[in-house]
Amino acid sequence: MNKWPFSRRAVVKAMLLGSAAPWVMSSKVFASSSCDDHIVRIAAIAAPDSLNPFATSSSFWPLIFTYDFLVGSDAQLYSDRKGFAKTWSVADDNLTWIFKIWPGLKWSDGRPATARDAAFTYNFLLGSIGKPDELNIGQNSTNGMEQIASVAAIDDETLQIVTKAPTRWLIDNSFLILPEHIWKDISYADARSTFRNDPPLVGTGPMIVREYQQGQFVRFTPNEYFRTGKPATAGMILNLFSTADPIAQGLKSGSLDYALSLTAAQWDDLSKDPDIVVGQVPTEQRNYLAFNTVSGQGKGSTKALQDPVFRDAIGFAIDQKTIVDRAFRGHADPGAGLAMPVAADYYSYLSDIMRRFDLAEAGRRLDAAGYRDTNGDGVREDKEGNSFQLELITGTFATVIEMPIAAVQLVAGWLEKLGIPVSVTQLDSGALTARTVAPADGGGGWDLLVAGSWLSRSPHDILALGSSKQIGVSNSSYWTNDKFDGLLSEVDRTVDLKKSRELVDQAARIIYVEAPYIMLCYPSVLEAHRKDCFKGWGTDAAVSQVSYFPFDRLKPEPTP
Amino acid sequence: MNGGRTSRHFGRILVRAIITLLMVAVLNFFLFRVIPGDPASLLLGGARISVTAEQMKAQRQNWGLDRPLFPDQAVDYLSATLRGDFGYSFKFRGRRVADLIVERLPATIVLVSLAQFIAIVCGVMLGLYAGWRRGGAVDHIATGASLLLYSTPSFWVAMILIVIFSTALGWLPGYGAYSPGVSTRSLDQVLDYLRHLTLPVSAVALGLIGQYVVVARAAMSDVVTEDYMVTARAKGLTGGQMLMRHAFRNAMLPVVTLITLNLGYVVAGAITVEAVFAWPGIGGLTVEALNARDYPVLQGVFLLLGASIVLANLVADLAYGILDPRVRQ
Amino acid sequence: MSDAIVPYSPRGRARAIKGFLGQFLSYGGAQVGLVCLVFFLVVAAMPNILVGPLQTAINATGEFLEPPSSQHLLGTDEVGRDVLNLVVHGARISLTIALLATVISLVIGTTVGMTAGYFGGPVDVWLMRLTDFFFVVPSFVLALVITPVVLEVIGRGRDILGFRPSLFVIIVVIGLTSWAFVGRIVRSQTLSLKERTFIDRARVAGSSNLSIMVRHLLPNLVPQIAANGALVVTGAIYVETSLSFLGLGDPLQPSWGTLLSLAQRAGAASAGAWWYLGAPGLCVLTVSLSFVLIGNALEDTFDPRRRVIP
Amino acid sequence: MTGSSQDKAPLLEVSGLSVDYGLKGVSSRAIDSVSFALRAGEAVGLVGESGSGKTTTAMAIAGLLSPNARVSGGQVCYRGNRLPIEDDAAMRPHRWSETSVVFQGAMNALNPVHRIIKQIAEPCMLKLGMPRGEATARAGELLELVGIPADRGAAYPHELSGGMRQRVMIAMALACRPSIIIGDEPTTALDVITQAQILKLLGELRSQLNLALILITHDLSVVAESCDRVMIMYAGRIVEDGTVAEIFAKPKHPYTRLLIDSIPNPANGKKMIRPIPGDPPNLVNRPSGCAFHPRCPSAMGLCATDVPSFDKFGRSRVACHLHRSSQEDKVAAHA
């Protein structure tokens, strides 16, 4: 008893030291190990459900490196981001399209990639229409397919698609072209749900998904058969996170080369780091305040919500500039019309009919419309004489940029000042989805919604927010307008860009005046990359709903 | 006579455990069915798509939701659960819930059992010693520190550890279970894993240590006042002999119970810590499933948690019966 | 009934209470705990007087994530709100949730435990199975699962008792899921009290079961309930903080847990905004510690043999 | 029997022993100037009410005073050697091998988680250095000796009846072949018939092993049947000491007399009971002078002020102002 403690203590100390050594001593090793193996390490807040593009759109980020679009809008803008088709043309009837596939294109398993694969992908979707397992829920969905009359491979390099009416949709859609030899035996039911498309995948993109650990990472290897040659890096790892903290830390410590989904605070902090370059990328996302305009089942607490004058007056109480400054710290564009600035072809600030932030004006308009505070309690009453008490729900739908609660606070604050008290309920994405589906499916019952939507920059998607076909899906305000719907279907049938622009502008003005939505802002994604391991990052917009960051053009920095 | 009594004791414990587990299963069954909204529409994938009535009907049939809640659905549910079939995840399309859980379980078990082990060794020893030498310096320091740790939410400890050791000092990684793409040489991998494990394990262990010190100390404080300790002293035993031969085992009785009960929380215990460290365990899965309304996964996790705690309770009761001969009566 | 007409001498009880307080306050832990607690209660009682109304994005006074300065003693958050303001208002919400939830769980736990212990037999068996169930299901996880469901069911109304529905839900859920521990302790204490012959004496004296439970058992359970109640508060704070941290709190009435969650989501840890993480965390720590210290001191006062703090 | 033990040198000699307890800074005297001698094989009863100091006396002799107790005077000698009763560690070798104790509540005094055979064998192994097998064998013999079949040794304490447990305690007390056994209320919790059995067992063992026995009890009648000598304690002091026959026949101290009178005794047929008025004193507020004077029917003015000396009358001693021996007697007593 008396002799023991000393020797025992010594043993314990030695053990502690011994066990601590590998941790502390190699701490530098873990920080700098990433350069040597030429693997690009990227990270984002994402949670792919599965890698099956028919079952989900959540796997967009890993899949976009592995599969090509047939054309896609980026391919129209950037010559180095072409898709499955090298060139395309439309006949004079504006109905028959010819797509020329890259000659000698190969799948990553070495098999030839031909027009038949593209035809298979489209026909697979077409064939499901009207079936119980219609493929209408994923990245590749039947949404829009109804315009197609036929799809056929003329030969290995030629794909012919005939549409029922003229449309630009064929070169704007973002369907991933899949290898027929992998998918041909998959049933619709499986494609819709249980088939997981587990790696290793077979694709035509630059980086092929080799390994996928749910909720952890996706590992890519370079595609040997990529149409412009095997990428120079040794591969890529996409780390999946649920919060931004580890992402910023990883960048700082050097264990990540590129990161997306940073918060403004981290972005500021990282911008001070000499090894790191920060950037912000405008996106196709639109953040909006939506009114529940439905009058039947699922209606809101007051009829005022169905009154365009009321909604228009509220529009004067929303200061988009302050929202951008306060809630997004400048990393967004102030909201205006349906079209977002990145959709440069269609974007318009609508300056002639633009509402200017003016609480007094908003009050005057409400007074004029009969929404007065008659009993002097500071709260306005609607035309039925009931005091306003609006329920605002908010949250972030899956796969969009998070809605900062500060934006909601601002909106609620301004409404409060107008004499319209608002109670805010923040919902997780599941609950938010459940409450905003079509009233027929059990949605509705709320008054105001602050949320965001991230669709593509195609005119069809730009106008989706007001489409009666998209009620409870993209159209969260349940608003319908026959004229708007007519314009939308006309846009779908228009190939000419100029005409298309006009139609979109008309539709955008209709919905702006009717004001089922008040656009708050178009947020940007914040990103950053390290300079030390790779070069060739470029300065172009890195992220887009319709393409991938061109990691394939990165080259390892020569190790000093 | 003794054997009968003992087996009856154990039998009663077993019956209790089964009843509790059944109650968990029943709650589990209803949980899925009382949620607002039609499960069928949830099944149709986030429901941000239009669904035809036929599709809904097909889904309902597919999942047996068109049949009466009781007994058909309940019986199906129970028999499937007994077979270990928890159905398919809504969110992770096509993944079996059982597979998802099995995939995530090891990370949690490694994290929590390592933390438990450290906490038991440090906390119990420290607590017992503090209780044995009450009022001494070790007692004062250990008690103060353990109360402090006991009062601190472990996820906050986790955040502070990250700020200190990861952000400021850069010594240890503060997230995930591995460095992205660490070379596949096995030793590197293991070391890398251990480095990633260090902070989460510390965060979980620190919270547990506080608890163990408090309980072990209280148990020992009770034991030293017992009459049989006077007997031991009267027998001329030395302090060490009294501690090891008489005090230790009696003081361990409540401690063992706490430890076994805590083992049941292996799965549940680290949800927040896992969230902070982005640790790829059951905790992370629970939060993801919660956000996505993935009720089959939640059901599975819930049943797993319930079962593990019932099991731990069972083991605790049995262990108590073995350690303390009095309980068997 | 007849109690009202009894000439009652308060001397004995006053003396007992005085003696108890004297003993209780002689513990250093109790003093520290009480001082901290009173401080936070005062803060929670009048946040508007101390720091003005709760800041939102609309009336935020500072720049983004400013470190502590004379202007903002605890710095600012990511939308420029004063962290001191948030933390002080958070005190009210956190303490309210914790204390109300504790009251709920103490009432349920005491009722169930006392009923089961006093009546025994099948009542005991079934109440204890129920208790087992709530004991077995980790209250944190149960709350995690129930909260969003309940929120969805009742979350559409207006304020309930001055609380936003989501806070009210959290209070009820924590209260409903954390009583099992109290129930078990109260039951075992009731079982041992039942053996004391004063219960028999009360029955011989003609007292009814209800009267025995209220007049004889309950006063003797007070020490256990009080000492464990303090620990239940700590547990409730912990659960509330964790739930809010995982995003189930109400961001418009931020509790300390919600603030931590906001801080984490804003990337405070990696951006080095220690004040934003530290302030609410230290508050949680201090309040929990106060309750633990008070609980220990109570337990020591009632039973000097089981002192936890030397 | 008393005659034969008279000649031997005292086995244990307690002289002027005083013990104080410190309670929250207040010190109170538990026993005050206790002196007596114990011869080998002799059985002495130590009788007193609760709080009279009888247990403290016994614990002091066994060196088992609790940490808040302090020996403030006097000494205890075993076979002429002074025992270091105030030093816990130095006392350790003496415990159990010279003096062992049979405690009151055998349920609590036995470790609930160990089998009884192990608990009996433990001192054999630790104090006598016996190997485990031998110690277990000896424990078995001891069990047989106290009337328990050796195969019951595998039982746990809670599986035994109160009487059996007390037998186990006795067997354990015999483990290191002590010469003195202190029975601290060994039969208080037992039924009459079991009590008789245990007392009989103790008596048999005493003559068989030539043990000295200090029997602590509040029950005078127990002492009457099983001891040679009896010492009456009141408020920390021995007030009377004498042979059983003498004390019960002719008690000198009023307290002793009242005590005897308050015990119903069908043997002498008187159905009268004479209550002793008042309550026993507590340690903190000990009455001045003779501590019994507030309750004493024959108290005099002197009793309230002067502590009576402990005077010797023949073979007995008494501390009462009513019985003051002459100076010569005192001298004789000291010679």
Next chain:
Amino acid sequence: MPDNADILRLESLQVHFPIQGGMLDRVLGRPVRAVRAVDGIDLNVGRGEIVALVGESGSGKTTLGRVITKLAQPTGGRMLFEGRDMTSVQGSSALRPYRHRVQMIFQDAYQALNPRHTVFDIVAEPLRSLRLVENGTQLAERVSEALASAGLNPPGDFFSRFPHELSGGQRQRVVIAGALAVRPELIVADEPVSMLDVSIRAQILQVLVDLRDKHHMALLFITHDLPLAWLIADRIAVLYLGKLVEIGTADEITFNPRHPYTVALRNATPQIGGNAGRAESPALQGEVPSAARVPKGCRFHPRCPLAFDHCREEEPPPIEVGPQHLSACWLANDGRSRSS
């Protein structure tokens, strides 16, 4: 004493507690065993009479006391109070008249007093519960009176004290005062002095004896101490394993016991006067068996030094061996059982 003077009559009173079997036992339909705590007892207590129930632990004497005070429910037999059948009366309101007349004094005064109630509350409790007073003044009067008769003077000094502030003797007096407050006709005293110091016992016994003398209360005195029973009681009933083995006047039982168990009990009791009147018989071997395993035949036979074959087969009925003296032993009239 004549029957019509009996305040309490027990006829073959029985209390069997079922042993809680395991789930398995119940499923297999195994017979439920029972602890036969009280196994058919006939006893009567006259007005103003003191009857002592003597027995070792496990004899059922405490259970019997609990049945009489309606703390336990008998499973067989009858219990008549002043000729009225009280066997199956239950519930606090139905029992109110009975409680008014039958009270109990408990063994451990420390346990019997609620530590959180003052002396006043404790003594007032039965008066309040049984609604025996109309107003506070009356209540205070009755409480004072009860405290004074229990020897706590002046009563006012004790009103606001808590039990822990009292000495052991005072506590027992408070218990007695609580029982006296309702002016009962029968008091069951369960070992009322066994926890007290010897010097206090006589005081308490004096109070009890005075009650009978002054208020003509009947007293059922439960004890394990034969001399004590002899001292206080008019009659003594000796219990063994749930059954009366002998009953008679105090002197008869003490000086002329006819049952071997009574003899053994008497012989085992240490006495100051030495062994006068006692034969040198060996102490009884063994211990009282469990009441769950009552031996066949005479329940005392396994320990009885005089047992013969008949004792193992058939249980002896109470045999009259003298005036008011019954003994349940086959040899009761044989003379051999007597202090052989």
